[in-house]
Amino acid sequence: MTFINYAAREINCKIVYYGPGLCGKTTNLQYIYDRTNPSAKGKLISLATETDRTLFFDFLPLDLGTVKGFKTRFHLYTVPGQVFYDASRKLILKGVDGVVFVADSQEARLEANIESIRNLDKNLKEQGYDIATIPYVLQFNKRDLPTSMAADEMYRRLNIKREPTFEAVATTGAGVFDTLKAVARQVLMDLKKR
């Protein structure tokens, strides 16, 4: 749900990074935070356990500049990936404008990726959204690992609607901004249709 404030001339959009546990959602946000001009970002908030696993969400507000005289503010959220935090994941999807699915490229995590996409589909439906129409981008993370699967095989198994797909190494930042840009583009283009 985009919030358009004509009084303050601002558009606020919510992007959620989704994916299985330990796939690198928080690392994506961390990289974006580290590489963004201090004037364009707010505080990165992480509600995490003592071992740095996301417990509820991470949150990063970003000001990207102006479009048609409106300031664009993107609120980036991650969800906790582990299966048993499903109740929290549902809450965070409320009011979402665009989703980035971060897939773990390791062969051993293929099933976890597939299950997480299914979970996303189900949770979006519960909130009244359809994965087929919501702005959506796929990222294959951890491409640097020797155990990573071939990208075309991953594409075959995980891409659901020919969504833009990016290879990434979130720890070094490869592909991170390309992914963000692609989802922001879809969200803003979506405003056009309304």
Place this chain on the structure above:
Amino acid sequence: MTLPDLVLYDEEFRKIKESLQRLASDANANVVFLVDKNGQQIAAVGDLQTLDTTSLASLTAGNVAATDGLARLIGEKEFSILFHEGERDNIHISIVAQRVILVVIFDERTSLGLVRLRVRRAMAELEKIFAEIAGKAEREKQSLQADFDSPFAEITDEDIDRLFSE
């Protein structure tokens, strides 16, 4: 496609701000702000210089969402008031019209009783304003669908590329 769920125009924005301002001064509160349930800040008044209102908005919404989840688990519709007491500052949170969150931050210069009393009055005002906003949105939806003059109808690829080159 549907219209954006929440569109705020100058007139309503001004009314909301006035209402919050009145609440802040009547309750002698430091800060009063309004957030929607998704964590977007709608308006804020008071001593905001030292406060990270964006983070506050997001965490408040997370807090309310989690508490809503708890309420449903035990068979309640919602907990309409949350109160956090600190050594110096306190936070009073209430749900307005089931969709926005009113947050009051106050210290020992006032009391919880006074805050609750003033919040109740402000909530009645805000509920009216949000009913107007919802009515306006509904009217617009019906009157047009086709020719809603969205300022974003003309967004181009170049506009978006520019966002990321800055």
